[in-house]
Amino acid sequence: MSDAPSKARIIKLLLLITLPLYILDQISKWWVVMNFKLPFVIHEGERYGVPEDTRPVIExxxxxxxxxNQGVAFGIGNGTTWAPVVFLFVLIIALIGITYFWKKGAFSGPAKWSAPLLISGILGNLTDRLFQGFWLEPYKDSSFLERLSQGYVVDFLDFKIPGFEKIMPSSGGHWPAFNVADSCITTAAVLLFVTALLEGRKEYKEKKSK
Structure with a gap:
């Protein structure tokens, strides 16, 4: 484990990486919410919205x-009553844990960039889960807790990947839609994986040289 980063370094990384990516994530999501039609929402037996508002960029x-997305990757938990609440607390716990271990110097090598990326990604999706439910028109007259429980993450980047339909036929070849926050979290995961490989290789060489 490396020495813990200084407070000044943490603040610098938060300002240079976390904050800009968080702002980009929220601006892009709110642009989608304000300009795209509401997806299907069922409230008190009434159906609102459209099947999906899709706009091709590259045909x-x-x-x-x-x-x-009220659940997690691949829509797990979507449409359930428990997912918005459970995953809201999961994100809060993850944010606290990452911040704690970052201050303790748990991120080293390429992974030193993963902490600010993880924080921006988690904050972005956490903000969605806290506030997006309050903007759902069908729930405008509902209680505070009910509107909070309708929180969801806005996904809007949709890519079609050749051959993916063979792995997941129901997808039609489309990778699950994602957002800027998801991209930050994925990049951080890759950095953590690469760091683990490099450290494992270093330990192997040291043992072999003895």
């Missing part, structure tokens, strides 16, 4: 969409 390859 057959890349689209902009508006999808509400």
């Amino acid at each position: 057959g390859v890349f689209n902009l969409v508006r999808r509400h």
Whole structure:
């Protein structure tokens, strides 16, 4: 484990990496919410919205969409009553944990960039889960807790990947839609994986040289 980063370094990384990416994530999501039609929402037996507002950017390859994800990757937990609450607390716990271990110097090598990326990604999706439910028109007269429980993450980047339909036929070849926050989290995960490989290789060489 490396020495813990200084307070000044942490603040610098938060300002240079976390904050700009968080702002980009929120601006892009709110642009989608304000300009794309509401996806299907069922409230008190009434159906609101449209099947999906899809706008091709590169025909057959890349689209902009508006999808509400109350669950996690691949839509796990979507449409359930427990997912918005459970995953809201999961994100809060993850944010606290990452901040704690970052201050303790747990991120080293390429992974030193993963902490600010993880924080921006988690904050972006956490903000969605806290506030997006309050903007759902069908729930405008509902209680505070009910509107909070309708929180969702805005996904809008839709790519079609050759051969993916063979792995997941129901996808039609489309990778699950994602957003800027998801990209930050994925990049951080890759950096953590690469760091683990490099450290494992270093330990192997040291043992072999003895």
